[in-house]
Amino acid sequence: MKCYSCGCNLTEEDFCTNCGADVTLYKKIMAVSNLYYNQGLEKAKVRDLTGAIGCLRQSLKFNKNNVEARNLLGLVYFETGEVVAALSEWVISKNLRPKKNIAGDYIDMVQANANRLDSINQTIKKYNQALVYCKQDSEDLAIIQLKKVLSLNPKFIRAHQLLALLYINNEEWEKAEKELHKCCKIDSNNTQTLRYLKEVEKMLMPDEDVKGKKSRKNETGDVVKYQSGNETIIQPVNVKEPQSHGTFLYLGIGLVIGIAATCFLISPARIQSARASVTEELRTISEQSDAKTATITELQQQIDTLTQDKEKLELDLEGYAGANGTLQTMEYLTNAAQAYIADPTDVENIGGYLDAISSETDVATTSESFQALYNTILSAVGPTLSAQYYDIGNTAYRNGTYEEAITALQKAVNYDETNADALYTLANAYERSGDTENARTTYGLVIERFPNTDRARRSQNALDGLQ
Amino acid sequence: MINFEDELKKFHPSLEVEEAEEAIYNKDLTDMADVLVKLVKEAEDTKTQE
Numbered sequence: 001m002k003c004y005s006c007g008c009n010l011t012e013e014d015f016c017t018n019c020g021a022d023v024t025l026y027k028k029i030m031a032v033s034n035l036y037y038n039q040g041l042e043k044a045k046v047r048d049l050t051g052a053i054g055c056l057r058q059s060l061k062f063n064k065n066n067v068e069a070r071n072l073l074g075l076v077y078f079e080t081g082e083v084v085a086a087l088s089e090w091v092i093s094k095n096l097r098p099k100k101n102i103a104g105d106y107i108d109m110v111q112a113n114a115n116r117l118d119s120i121n122q123t124i125k126k127y128n129q130a131l132v133y134c135k136q137d138s139e140d141l142a143i144i145q146l147k148k149v150l151s152l153n154p155k156f157i158r159a160h161q162l163l164a165l166l167y168i169n170n171e172e173w174e175k176a177e178k179e180l181h182k183c184c185k186i187d188s189n190n191t192q193t194l195r196y197l198k199e200v201e202k203m204l205m206p207d208e209d210v211k212g213k214k215s216r217k218n219e220t221g222d223v224v225k226y227q228s229g230n231e232t233i234i235q236p237v238n239v240k241e242p243q244s245h246g247t248f249l250y251l252g253i254g255l256v257i258g259i260a261a262t263c264f265l266i267s268p269a270r271i272q273s274a275r276a277s278v279t280e281e282l283r284t285i286s287e288q289s290d291a292k293t294a295t296i297t298e299l300q301q302q303i304d305t306l307t308q309d310k311e312k313l314e315l316d317l318e319g320y321a322g323a324n325g326t327l328q329t330m331e332y333l334t335n336a337a338q339a340y341i342a343d344p345t346d347v348e349n350i351g352g353y354l355d356a357i358s359s360e361t362d363v364a365t366t367s368e369s370f371q372a373l374y375n376t377i378l379s380a381v382g383p384t385l386s387a388q389y390y391d392i393g394n395t396a397y398r399n400g401t402y403e404e405a406i407t408a409l410q411k412a413v414n415y416d417e418t419n420a421d422a423l424y425t426l427a428n429a430y431e432r433s434g435d436t437e438n439a440r441t442t443y444g445l446v447i448e449r450f451p452n453t454d455r456a457r458r459s460q461n462a463l464d465g466l467q
Numbered sequence: 468m469i470n471f472e473d474e475l476k477k478f479h480p481s482l483e484v485e486e487a488e489e490a491i492y493n494k495d496l497t498d499m500a501d502v503l504v505k506l507v508k509e510a511e512d513t514k515t516q517e
Contacts, residue, residue, distance in 0.1 A: 004504050021507075029499045064498040084482040088491050121484045128480040135475065162478055169471040192477070199469050 001030055033063035040069065044076055048189040049157075052076050067097045074106065080187060081156030083110065083120045123153040130162065139166050155186050157193075164196050173203045332356045333370060336377050344380065351385040351415070354378060358414065378415065386416030394425055402433035420446065424455045431462065440466055 001010045004026050008018035015022055040055030056073040059066050074089035087110060090103035097103075111117060126149045133142035146163040149156060160183045167176035177200045183193040336353035339346055354377065357363065363374055393408030406429045412422035427442035443459040443466075450456050482490055 004500060005507075025503055026500065029503060033499075060498065062499045064496045064500070082481070084484060084487045084490070087484075087487050088494065091487075091491055092494070092496070117484065124481045124483050128483075131478055131480055134478075158478065158481065165469070165471065165474050165478075168469055196469065 001027065029062050033059045033066050033069065035059075036062065037066055037069040037072070040072060040076075043189075044072060047185075047187065049076050049080055049187040050190045053080075065096055067093050067101060067103070070096070071101070071103050071106070074103065078106075079155060081123075081153050081159065083153075084124065119152055123149050123156065126152075127156065127159050127162075130159070134162070134166065139169065142166060154182075157183055157187055157190065160186075161190075161192055161196065164193075164200075168196065168200060171203075173200050176200045177204060329357050329361050329366070330370070332360070333374060333377075337373060340377050340380060347381045347384045347388065350377065350381045351388070354381075354385070354415075355411065382415040383419075386412045386414075386419045386422060388412075389415065390419060390422040390425070393422065393429070397425055397429050397432075400432075402429045405429045406433065417449070420450045420453065420455050423449065424459065427459060427462065431466070436466055 002008060003010055003016040003019060003021060003023060005021040006016060006019040008016060010023055010027070011017050014024040014027070036055045036059035040052045040059060043049070043055060044052035053073065053076055056069050056076065059069040060073065063069075070089050070093040074086040074093065076086075077083075077089060078086035087107065090106045093103035094101055094107060110120070126145050130142045130145035130149065133139070133145060143163065143166050146159050146166070149159045150163070153159070160179050164176040164179035164183070167173070167179065176196070180193055180197040180200060183190060184197070187193065332353045336350050336357070339349045339353065343349075354374070357374065363371060366374075389408045389412035393405045393412055396402070396405035396408060406426065409422050409426035409429060412419055413426060416422070423442060424446050427439055427446060430436075430439035430442055440463060443463045446459040447456045447463075
């Protein structure tokens, strides 16, 4: 202990040995301060934090330099969740005794973790906001906010007390009791907590009068409301329990409602879905049917075309085929060849077969071998046949039977294209028969095939005469 | 019976961390020892004047 006047260490004497100042009262003040500190320490040890705070404050009122008391006060504040108050005490303590002071460690502990400091600040802000909500009658919001505060700082006594007060106001006695018990665990002798707790316990375990009040308070119409754990039970008063037939009635009603819901809600949706599915299937089938119809039409057209070709070919084949099924023209050619081999001078017989071939078919459309054999026979007997037909035609021309003459002369020209007399006489026969067009054509052929001949000159004159 | 409104008035906003410095500066740290020193000094001054 140091002298308040000169700062020297005091002895057991009642005065300062250095300056002579009377320190009797001063020493008593210091003793009282220490006494309060000891009491505060004892209370803090048994978690009577409110009592400890009171004693330690008294101690500091007697001696502000009681660093131990100040540090302990800060610690007690910290334990009750009053972090800013704790920091204030520790900072002052640190200033009073900069060295060998545990307050420095406490400050470092709080300030070293920035997240923790931020969390502390958020807690305080939320608590203040909750208080504002309470004053604005937004109690539900206040409760939510306080629950957040307590999740961040579970030792915040004031938040617990405010939450308990809100529960008390809402007549949620068990919740309030729970919060107040949490307060008691932190601070066992908080006057406010104990007062609230007494009120809550009175409501939870009331005597007859209080019970009457409570039941009157909780009765709302024909119901009784009470708390069971976290649940609010609302029980009707003077209402008989439903009988068994009532149960069946309710079951029946439920069944009807279920069926109605099925009919009006579920079934239409399913029907709609089924319709959509069927429509989709019909559309697919219709598309497939259209495609098949188009294919069938195309195939039918092919069948018709092929049928027509077949009929045409059958007709052609019938024309070629003889009575015994062989090709008639081939038979004629074979017979002509056989007749030529047997007697090359038998031109009449050979000519008959060749006439038959030329009348039945167009030799140019036959096979190469057919044409080769036909031309061979024709070149062998053609000029002779041509001369014979010329004679027949010329005789008929002279007799004035021009149709007969034309037929014979055409054969004469066909068998020998170099037969100028036959071609010229044919032109004359056409002219005499009145077939002027064929006459001109034939005269033209004479001029073309036999130019610079007497027949050509005569043909030219005849042409001039026809024009 | 607890009156909610009256009880609510007992709750005050908590100091935020930013306000701690100002709170420290404004704190009245006068103790009984200061009062004693002041009284002794005043007494000595009175004696001197006499």
